[in-house]
Amino acid sequence: xxxxxxxxxxxxxxxxxxxxxxxxxxxxxxxxxxxxxxxxxxxxxxxxxxxxxxxxxxxxxxxxxxxxxxxxxxxxxxxxxxxxxxxxxxxxxxxxxxxxxxxxxxxxxxxxxxxxxxxxxxxxxxxxxxxxxxxxxxxxxxxxxxxxxxxxxxxxxxxxxxxxxxxxxxxxxxxxxxxxxxxxxxxxxxxxxxxxxxxxxxxxxxxxxxxxxxxxxxxxxxxxxxxxxxxxxxxxxxxxxxxxxxxxxxxxxxxxxxxxxxxxxxxxxxxxxxxxxxxxxxxxxxxxxxxxxxxxxxxxxxxxxxxxxxxxxxxxxxxxxxxxxxxxxxxxxxxxxxxxxxxxxxxxxxxxxxxxxxxxxxxxxxxxxxxxxxxxxxxxxxxxxxxxxxxxxxxxxxxxxxxxxxxxxxxxxxxxxxxxxxxxxxxxxxxxxxxxxxxxxxxxxxxxxxxxxxxxxx
RNA sequence: GGCGGCGUGGCCGAGUGGUUUAGGCAAGGGCCUGCAAAGCCUUGUACAGCGGUUCGAUUCCGCUCGCCGCCUCCA
Numbered sequence: 001x002x003x004x005x006x007x008x009x010x011x012x013x014x015x016x017x018x019x020x021x022x023x024x025x026x027x028x029x030x031x032x033x034x035x036x037x038x039x040x041x042x043x044x045x046x047x048x049x050x051x052x053x054x055x056x057x058x059x060x061x062x063x064x065x066x067x068x069x070x071x072x073x074x075x076x077x078x079x080x081x082x083x084x085x086x087x088x089x090x091x092x093x094x095x096x097x098x099x100x101x102x103x104x105x106x107x108x109x110x111x112x113x114x115x116x117x118x119x120x121x122x123x124x125x126x127x128x129x130x131x132x133x134x135x136x137x138x139x140x141x142x143x144x145x146x147x148x149x150x151x152x153x154x155x156x157x158x159x160x161x162x163x164x165x166x167x168x169x170x171x172x173x174x175x176x177x178x179x180x181x182x183x184x185x186x187x188x189x190x191x192x193x194x195x196x197x198x199x200x201x202x203x204x205x206x207x208x209x210x211x212x213x214x215x216x217x218x219x220x221x222x223x224x225x226x227x228x229x230x231x232x233x234x235x236x237x238x239x240x241x242x243x244x245x246x247x248x249x250x251x252x253x254x255x256x257x258x259x260x261x262x263x264x265x266x267x268x269x270x271x272x273x274x275x276x277x278x279x280x281x282x283x284x285x286x287x288x289x290x291x292x293x294x295x296x297x298x299x300x301x302x303x304x305x306x307x308x309x310x311x312x313x314x315x316x317x318x319x320x321x322x323x324x325x326x327x328x329x330x331x332x333x334x335x336x337x338x339x340x341x342x343x344x345x346x347x348x349x350x351x352x353x354x355x356x357x358x359x360x361x362x363x364x365x366x367x368x369x370x371x372x373x374x375x376x377x378x379x380x381x382x383x384x385x386x387x388x389x390x391x392x393x394x395x396x397x398x399x400x401x402x403x404x405x406x407x408x409x410x411x412x413x414x415x416x417x418x419x420x421x422x423x424x425x426x427x428x429x430x431x432x433x434x435x436x437x438x439x440x441x442x443x444x445x446x447x448x449x450x451x452x453x454x455x456x457x458x
Numbered sequence: 459g460g461c462g463g464c465g466u467g468g469c470c471g472a473g474u475g476g477u478u479u480a481g482g483c484a485a486g487g488g489c490c491u492g493c494a495a496a497g498c499c500u501u502g503u504a505c506a507g508c509g510g511u512u513c514g515a516u517u518c519c520g521c522u523c524g525c526c527g528c529c530u531c532c533a
Binding site for chain 2: 037046157226229255264266289303359371374453
């Protein structure tokens with residue numbers, strides 16, 4: 001049974017899908033006005049891992065993640081780059097998907113765009129106004145948070161303490177500083193839509209409510225995003241949905257931040273690193289492993305040295321899997337995974353996605369498998385190795401170069417070296433080994449003969 | 459000011475009232491090897507400080523110090 005921490009209750013709760021066998025999950029996606037940074041990478045990886053695990057457990061996962069393609073930041077950027085806002089959005093959305101592909105992140109099952117939902121948003125706003133949950137002011141339509149009795153649920157604060165701490169500029173047009181805009185009336189701006197309230201554009205908090213409910217229904221299982229989205233974004237989404245009498249999300253899942261030098265990574269500081277920079281410089285799986293080795297709700301330190309550490313750890317996984325395959329090719333049966341290890345893995349993952357323990361289990365299994373192969377216990381080693389392959393794949397860590405082809409000149413050089421080595425002509429064999437290394441191939445001499453492996457740069 | 463979290467061995471990072479105190483990387487030693495690589499074995503005796511509860515606390519409680527996040531756009 002999968003259990004997850006619910007930000008709404010502060011408790012770890014059992015995931016009880018509304019529909020048997022199907023998990024409906026909405027994850028707040030990016031506003032596409034710039035290249036994604038490693039913070040985006042974390043939330044994407046965390047929810048990708050959750051999804052892969054749920055699918056491994058036999059659930060069908062309906063995974064919706066939006067693209068916010070209308071926002072003040074996009075407009076600002078459009079001016080700066082001298083492009084249309086829609087051009088900015090599609091440009092950075094393209095970068096977004098390219099980067100996620102490098103990270104081996106599964107595409108959501110649906111990717112709604114805010115601009116495709118303007119009519120639906122207006123419909124929701126009108127309904128909120130009709131129910132007197134929202135009011136029309138001179139510069140827009142505002143949601144009246146005082147009408148929601150448990151406003152502050154996700155912030156874990158009372159209305160009074162939220163009010164006391166509010167740092168929002170006073171706005172004469174709002175009844176409470178915490179009221180948020182549903183429809184922003186803007187004249188003389190190029191990217192606006194008609195509405196009963198005047199030309200303008202929707203507020204950010206409305207789009208996710210509309211899109212989530214359109215694609216997942218009035219109630220769904222998981223709503224996720226970064227920890228900073230809990231308040232006010234998710235609070236405000238929830239306020240709108242429950243104002244319509246809907247249950248909305250059952251479990252709210254929020255991931256922790258990326259920190260560098262102990263501080264939250266942000267654009268205003270110099271600790272800002274873009275995702276393409278990070279994953280482009282080395283094996284993109286390194287970042288995924290780093291994310292896996294910390295709990296998703298903890299802050300996570302990321303820097304170049306740690307990425308290198310993870311890359312080395314990845315080599316351990318890869319060479320273990322290569323070793324498993326060599327042994328698997330020598331037996332006449334198809335190995336089956338060791339059950340105990342799969343069960344232990346699931347037990348950890350079921351416990352609020354305890355990926356640190358789950359990955360530790362994989363590394364422990366690698367040691368065991370190697371030990372078994374070392375002493376000739378091939379069958380037991382294969383069962384464990386088979387489990388390793390399965391679990392590594394569940395976590396999205398499977399190597400990209402699994403089915404590698406060896407160029408014929410490399411094979412030739414390798415065979416020459418084997419011969420030289422058999423003749424104990426170590427000088428020649430060492431030269432050939434160097435030659436192969438220059439071509440990107442490593443030779444390891446085992447008892448049974450040389451093994452050719454692609455060179456992995458760290 | 460309000461709310462929440464954290465301080466673990468060289469680094470990252472889990473976890474737990476006491477049996478073997480994860481895991482990764484790095485470091486030392488050993489085995490294997492023509493050399494290497496990979497692998498295996500092994501060492502490090504960590505839990506901010508001060509009190510309290512307890513037979514026993516890193517783990518529970520209190521206080522102190524330090525750090526961080528949210529309360530505004532933000533993954």
